Amino acid sequence: xxxxxxxxxxxxxxxxxxxxxxxxxxxxxxxxxxxxxxxxxxxxxxxxxxxxxxxxxxxxxxxxxxxxxxxxxxxxxxxxxxxxxxxxxxxxxxxxxxxxxxxxxxxxxxxxxxxxxxxxxxxxxxxxxxxxxxxxxxxxxxxxxxxxxxxxxxxxxxxxxxxxxxxxxxxxxxxxxxxxxxxxxxxxxxxxxxxxxxxxx
Ligand SMILES: Cc1cc2nc3c(=O)[nH]c(=O)nc-3n(C[C@H](O)[C@H](O)[C@H](O)COP(=O)(O)O)c2cc1C
Numbered sequence: 417x418x419x420x421x422x423x424x425x426x427x428x429x430x431x432x433x434x435x436x437x438x439x440x441x442x443x444x445x446x447x448x449x450x451x452x453x454x455x456x457x458x459x460x461x462x463x464x465x466x467x468x469x470x471x472x473x474x475x476x477x478x479x480x481x482x483x484x485x486x487x488x489x490x491x492x493x494x495x496x497x498x499x500x501x502x503x504x505x506x507x508x509x510x511x512x513x514x515x516x517x518x519x520x521x522x523x524x525x526x527x528x529x530x531x532x533x534x535x536x537x538x539x540x541x542x543x544x545x546x547x548x549x550x551x552x553x554x555x556x557x558x559x560x561x562x563x564x565x566x567x568x569x570x571x572x573x574x575x576x577x578x579x580x581x582x583x584x585x586x587x588x589x590x591x592x593x594x595x596x597x598x599x600x601x602x603x604x605x606x607x608x609x610x611x612x613x614x615x616x617x
Contacts, residue, residue: 422452422453422607423453423496423498424448424453424454424455424456424496424499424500424607425455425458425492425493425496425498425499425500426441426444426445426455426456426457426458426499426500426501426502427457427460427489427499427502427517428457428458428459428460428461428503429460429501429502429503429504429510429513429514429518430459430460430461430502430503430504431460431461431462431511431512431513431514433461433462435504435587435588436504436548436586436587436588436590437502437503437546437547438459438461438588439588439591440502440546440548440582440591440599441455441457441500443596443599443603444500444502444546444599444600444602444606445457445603446600446603447599447600447601447602447603447604447606448606448607449603450600450603450604451604451605451607451608452607453603453606453607455603456492458488458489458492460511460514460517461513463484463485463488464484464485465484465485465517465520466484466486466516466520467515467516467519467520468520468522470522474523474526474530475526475530476530478523478526478527478530478531478533479523480520480523482520486517490523493521493524493571496541497538497539497540497541497542498541498542498606499542499543499544499571499573500543500544500545500546500606501543501545501546501564501567502545502546502547503545503548503560504548504549505547505548505550505556505557505560508555508556508559508560509559509563510560510563515563518563518567521567521570522570524570524571524572525569525570525571528570528572534572535571535572537572540574541572541574542573542574542577543568543573543577543578544577544578544579544580544602544606544611545561545564545578545579546580546582546602547560547579547581547582547617548581548585549581549582549583549585550583550584550585550586551583551584552584556581556583556617557579557617560581561579564577564579565577576613577613578611578612578613578614578615579614579615579617580602580614580616580617582595583617602614
């Protein structure tokens with residue numbers, strides 16, 4: 417997996433495989449490809465992901481007791497230095513299946529904070545979050561931003577990351593083309609290394 421900007425892991429946290437956030441991530445992927453990069457997408461949609469039960473196994477061993485579809489993505493997550501998360505807003509948070517995914521990342525947190533296994537990256541890791549919701553409340557993205565801050569921290573990424581949130585998109589057909597074109601440009605810039613720290617929501 418990633419040793420530079422070229423290879424990016426995309427995590428799609430909606431249970432809807434072809435919904436609004438999927439359209440957004442695919443458009444980001446288009447930009448990545450145009451710039452000569454590769455975005456490998458793992459979607460939680462249709463996956464079997466057991467929620468964390470706080471058993472404490474990973475605190476002692478650095479391994480999770482559960483074996484399920486998380487096994488399909490953990491090796492990529494262990495290697496990634498470039499991460500893009502696409503998530504819709506469900507009840508002002510990440511959808512339940514996406515939240516199950518996040519909670520299972522506790523195994524990374526345990527390795528770093530319980531077992532003292534500091535992660536080494538070939539390059540400074542970088543994260544970007546793309547979010548989408550149907551309404552337009554001022555605080556629509558605040559809880560997700562906080563969840564993501566501690567998600568990134570748990571996997572050894574900086575707590576500072578780019579966050580872009582789009583309001584008023586309930587269905588894929590609601591996407592204005594100019595917003596998707598902007599997402600595509602983010603994809604290009606992310607690969608080219610020209611994307612600064614973006615806060616737009
Ligand atoms: C269970 C559920 C809860 C939702 N809660 C919110 C919400 O709190 N705020 C909001 O703006 N939109 C909310 N929405 C709307 C979704 O964010 C919106 O339809 C989004 O485009 C769905 O993305 P997806 O198709 O990628 O899942 C909710 C949708 C569902 C299904």
